[in-house]
Amino acid sequence: MTAFYLKLFITPALMLFISLAAKRWGTQIGGLLSGLPLTSALVMLFLSLEQGETFASMAVPGALAGLAAIQATYLFYFLMTRSVSAFTGCITALVFYGSIALVMSRSGWLALSIIAxxxxxxxIIIVTSKQAQTKAAHYVPLPRWxxxxxxxxATLLLLAITASAEWLGPLASGLLAPIPVIAWPLxxxxxxxxxxxxxxxxxRGNAIGAVGVVGFYLTVKVSILQWGALLSIATAVLLAVAITFMVARLLDAR
Structure with a gap:
């Protein structure tokens, strides 16, 4: 029950923080923050607490496959919505995600998921270079709702993922773990x-963050059984943040 209330509190709080950050510093910063393994860390933490650390470790291959599928989906949505509406693009992208995730999960190869x-x-960085050059995304005023x-x-998506973990098993749960419950609505x-x-x-910001997420999952995979969930996930998040901002700084320097 405690975990349930934590989900109800932490997820909307993170969503609020990222939304306000986007409002203050621009949409690209919001995308960068939403690309960090914030929700991935929450999902892995709750999987560890509710299903055990071995379960969480076994979920990592599926999570990395899901991460590749998510980046493919973002690219698909970005390109497709040049000619179709957001609604059509969103529905089609979700179907596309399911197809790619299924193919990636069947491979079971960590190296293939990471390379992909x-x-x-x-x-993504190449096709969104126009946004980086023009700095167009400063923030568009939004309705209060x-x-x-x-x-x-974001909260409903996280609840759905963690509630279904027990009967889905570690591979499918891992596949769902990197679903961007904050970044996709954003x-x-x-x-x-x-x-x-x-x-x-x-x-673009989310793609940059995905480099750090790869580091996050690999760190969790090699350390969670030895260090325990809290230390392993905390270390993995710190490493992901360092990698993400290093990549962002290198791209800005160009």
Whole structure:
């Protein structure tokens, strides 16, 4: 029951923080923050607490496969919505995600998932270079209901993922773990409210964050059984933050 209340508190609090950060520093910063393994860390923590640390460790291969599928989906959505509406793009992208995630999970190869993720991140950074050059995504004023709606959406998604873990098993649970319960609502709402430029900034920031997420999952995989869930996940998050901001700094320097 304590875990349930933590989910109800932490997820909307993170969504609020990222939304306010995007408002203060621009949509690309919001995308960068949403790309950090914030929700991934929460999912892995709750899987460890509710299903055990071995279960969480076994979920990592699925999580990395899911991460590759998510980056492919962001790229698909970004390219597709150049010619279709956000609603059509969103529905089609979710179907696309399910197909790619299924294919990636069947492979079971950590190396393949990591290589695919990094290649997709590279492509996303290239196709969103216009957003980085123009610095167009400063933040579009939003109706008051948008941030609460993001908070509710993110919380419901996290509850759904963790509640289904017991009967899904570690591989499928891992596959669902990196689903961007914060970044996806943020991306869709930013697209609807601010257009394709705002979407590009979110997608770019999230892709940069995905490099750190790879480091997060690998750290959890090698350390959670030896160090325990709290120390392992905390260390993995710190490493992911360092990697993400190092990559962001290198790209800005260019």
């Amino acid at each position: 993720t990094l290649l997709l991140v590279t492509v 948008v941030i609460p709606m993001r908070m509710v959406t 991306a869709v709402f930013a697209h609807v409210q601010g257009g394709h430029q705002e979407l590009g900034a979110i997608v």
